[in-house]
Amino acid sequence: MAVAVIGKKPITQGFRLIASHIDCPRLDLKPNPLYEDMGLALLKTQYYGGVKKYQWVSRPLALCGTISRGDGSVVDVEMGLKPDEPVFTIPDLLPHLARKQMEQKASEFIPGESLNLIVGSTPYSSEETDERVKLKVLELLQRKYNITEEDFISAEIQVIPAEPARDAGMDRGLIAGYGQDDRACAYACFTALLDTVNSEHTAIAIFFDKEEIGSEGNTSAQSRFLEMFLADLMENTGTEPSSGNLQKAFFCGRALSADVAAAIDPTYADVYEKRNDAKLGYGIALKKYTGRGGKSQASEANAEYTGWVRRLLNSKGVVWQAAVLGKVDEGGGGTVAKYLANMGMETIDCGPPILGMHSPLEVSSKDDIWMCHRAFKAFFGS
Numbered sequence: 001m002a003v004a005v006i007g008k009k010p011i012t013q014g015f016r017l018i019a020s021h022i023d024c025p026r027l028d029l030k031p032n033p034l035y036e037d038m039g040l041a042l043l044k045t046q047y048y049g050g051v052k053k054y055q056w057v058s059r060p061l062a063l064c065g066t067i068s069r070g071d072g073s074v075v076d077v078e079m080g081l082k083p084d085e086p087v088f089t090i091p092d093l094l095p096h097l098a099r100k101q102m103e104q105k106a107s108e109f110i111p112g113e114s115l116n117l118i119v120g121s122t123p124y125s126s127e128e129t130d131e132r133v134k135l136k137v138l139e140l141l142q143r144k145y146n147i148t149e150e151d152f153i154s155a156e157i158q159v160i161p162a163e164p165a166r167d168a169g170m171d172r173g174l175i176a177g178y179g180q181d182d183r184a185c186a187y188a189c190f191t192a193l194l195d196t197v198n199s200e201h202t203a204i205a206i207f208f209d210k211e212e213i214g215s216e217g218n219t220s221a222q223s224r225f226l227e228m229f230l231a232d233l234m235e236n237t238g239t240e241p242s243s244g245n246l247q248k249a250f251f252c253g254r255a256l257s258a259d260v261a262a263a264i265d266p267t268y269a270d271v272y273e274k275r276n277d278a279k280l281g282y283g284i285a286l287k288k289y290t291g292r293g294g295k296s297q298a299s300e301a302n303a304e305y306t307g308w309v310r311r312l313l314n315s316k317g318v319v320w321q322a323a324v325l326g327k328v329d330e331g332g333g334g335t336v337a338k339y340l341a342n343m344g345m346e347t348i349d350c351g352p353p354i355l356g357m358h359s360p361l362e363v364s365s366k367d368d369i370w371m372c373h374r375a376f377k378a379f380f381g382s
């Protein structure tokens with residue numbers, strides 16, 4: 001999705017764009033998910049994005065998504081998020097019988113094919129059929145959503161943590177909740193756009209999908225969607241959306257790649273670089289570059305643009321910190337920044353530091369998210 005506030009200057013003189021992504025690491029249902037085994041109905045899943053599989057067992061889970069029915073109609077599905085609704089779960093093996101499991105590596109002791117979600121346990125009333133527990137689940141789905149088993153094939157259903165976000169810490173300074181990578185940025189970006197009026201440049205908030213699996217496909221940052229959106233804006237503001245004008249706009253455009261940063265976790269301090277990594281509660285983290293090792297796959301903002309952003313934040317009293325992603329040889333990662341930069345825009349990564357990133361319960365600081373809102377607002381108004 002993209003939203004814009006039209007500015008005073010024509011788009012060919014540049015724009016202010018903030019890109020976040022609204023997909024999160026999770027489990028997806030497979031195309032043929034439903035089966036019955038030992039008197040239980042289960043759903044087969046496939047994990048999406050960088051997850052530690054063992055974090056998804058023994059916790060309350062919900063189902064969310066969209067199903068395209070056989071007749072072409074579409075229905076949204078949501079089960080397990082409201083407090084009075086049933087939840088789903090993937091039980092872990094009891095410790096009494098887990099001797100072999102406990103000897104395996106963390107990446108292997110919950111194999112992908114073991115992420116099977118329990119969704120039913122009571123049989124359908126007729127005794128004349130097999131798989132009566134599965135049939136009962138199908139009956140309930142038919143009644144609630146008017147869907148058949150084949151409809152799962154044309155569905156996008158995500159298995160996500162069922163708990164709501166909560167205040168965390170005795171002082172309530174933190175937020176513990178699922179999906180803050182990157183919805184913390186998406187939220188702050190949207191609230192900043194709502195606060196943007198009479199800006200010099202057109203302000204654009206774009207919310208990408210598929211970032212967690214490498215920005216692939218027609219809803220991702222590598223798609224032509226932004227180009228189409230810009231052409232649309234030009235057409236509606238009296239500028240010919242020629243390829244020359246689009247080029248000009250992109251090369252005069254300024255962007256923030258709004259994505260979370262890794263906050264130093266004091267318990268695992270040895271993988272961080274304490275002089276350069278982000279700290280929770282120290283403001284929005286500016287990441288001049290991402291990537292891994294010798295800046296492989298990095299998108300790096302140049303000195304001038306980094307300086308411009310720094311001065312902008314300082315002039316508006318926004319609390320910020322510089323950040324990298326851990327020790328050089330520990331790992332690394334990327335964002336959508338390089339795809340924006342490839343189109344010609346000046347681009348820098350920024351966002352709130354997060355503890356427990358990509359886990360079902362990520363932790364952020366309220367102060368940092370407030371600073372993101374203020375930074376994004378300053379940027380849109382620049």
Ligand SMILES: [Zn+2]
Pocket residue numbers: 021181182211259260
């Ligand atoms: Zn992210």
